[in-house]
Amino acid sequence: MSAWRWLEERLELGDTLGPLLRHPIPRALEGRIGWAYVLGASILTAFAVQVVSGVALAMTYVPSTESAYDSLRFITDAATLGRVVRGIHWFGASAMVLLLLAHVTRVFLMGAYKYPREVNWLSGSLLFLATALMAFTGQTLRWDQDAFWSLVVGAEQAARTPLVGDWLTRLIVAGDRVGGATLTRVYATHVFLVPAVIGLLALLHVYLVVKRGISEPPRVDEPVDRAYKARYETLILHGVPYFPNAMWRDALAGSVLVAIVLVLAGVFGPPQLGKPPDPGIVVADPRPDWFFIGYFTVLALMPPGAEAILIVGIPLLVVAFLFALPFVRPFGQRHPMRRPFALAAAVFVIGGYAALSAAGAEAYWVPLRSDGAALPAAVTAPLRDDARAGAALFVDRSCWSCHVVEGSGGRRGPDLTHVAARLDHDALVARIANGGPGMPGYAAALGSDDLGKIVAFLLTRR
């Protein structure tokens, strides 16, 4: 105790931090609504988890394209508690992204970005982008096949930017191609550059939260105008101190978060390492981590004609929304029930991204590999002669990769279970030989003999 007093006499932290911790907040936050306000502090907790687990991983991870994959294998399979620490970093990252999305949604729906808290929102927007960059670089540092090709896909998107596209690509891969210089840059970005930026921005963000005061829960028909600041001062006069009246919730939420991350890390461990990051292995199914899988769907399904605009336009639109919002709508209604378009937009964006993510997990647009595949015996058993040979060719010549027959096959093209009811012999021949929208023409690849057999098979599908 006397040691503490000795130190405090010299540090005088009570003078500096005391008023900060006890800064007044609206009394309404003592109610159940207070739980909606723990998200911001929980992100900070998740960030701390990432710093701690990240520093630990950096003690072992070797950031060279030659050894990164092996060092991750070592961390995961051999190092004591390595699997758990990687798991903590993975679930911590997932938690940070999820909480960030929830926090942005809450602030947006409660209209807390409005006057005089515009800069809170702007600094938060930068934190959002920095966290997205952490998610992308973190996925890349896993340096397996998925990581390698996700980086390539990212660089190829940057390449579409007008004027500076080629520069951006060279900057991302650090040269002409993904190679020895690439991973060290991604590493330094992920462990030094962006975390430092996040730390500084978080400091500014927290300073503003205290300085401007946390926004009170919105009330219907109490719009924000120039007089808001004075009204808030009055509100705060009857406020309660942040510590402990609201901080206990942040502390409880933070420790529950850490406990959940630990349990998930212990039970499930980190994501499996994929195949080695070898560009010579062309049998690949590159998929991004869950945060980006919805965007993977966007890239697959966007109309090719609009792609030149959308690949650059969608990220720009997100950035433009984040930075324009507090300037476009600094005043007016805060309550979501008085902002039906804002509410609808939030539901649409979240629901839409969830649907895109579900589609991305399935990726029905990718033709299946047909090696070792076969149509169900119930389909092939009754077939004779040409139709029987045609059924084998149907799989062998990749028709099966995109078309379902009796539940077996790819889902990219139409179901052919009853195709003969729609198309006659000549129509089938024409369609297979010439192709169609989304379907290759097989005239060159199939001799007329094989074509005839496949058609004979398809004609049995009534």
Add this chain to the structure above:
Amino acid sequence: MRRRRLLERVTVACAAAVPVMLGVPVLGYLLAPLFQRAPSEFVEVGRLGDFALGAVTLVRVHDPSSLPWAGQSADTALWVRRREERGDLAFQVFAENCTHLGCPVEWRQGSHLFFCPCHGGVFYEDGRVAAGPPRQPLFEREWRVDGDRLLVRGLSLPTEKRRQ
């Protein structure tokens, strides 16, 4: 008071000078890859006998200009299609990267098509787009025959604007 104004200016000028002094060399170092071009020399990818007439063959090439610690990433894959026994049209050498967003395309002999595993691009044997999001044919690499060796040039990551 004039002295104080002067000292203010000196302080601000010094505070601005330090980031500039540090920034020039450091940014120059970091931006250097923008201006470096890997030497583009011809690299052997195989003997003529390795490539059967009418076949599409996967070859692995080592980038001789890669850094010593590049490991597997010093390699890249190419699809070599042999169209004729000899002559200017004997070969087509495709980069492995899909022209949509760069994922590795996979040749399937049964359908004589290249399939991309990411967003569903499909290409014909001669590199033309058969289906899916790509708009351009597969990237082709420059090749030449030297004796009975097939040489290929250009191993950079191809993009829409930078096809070599």
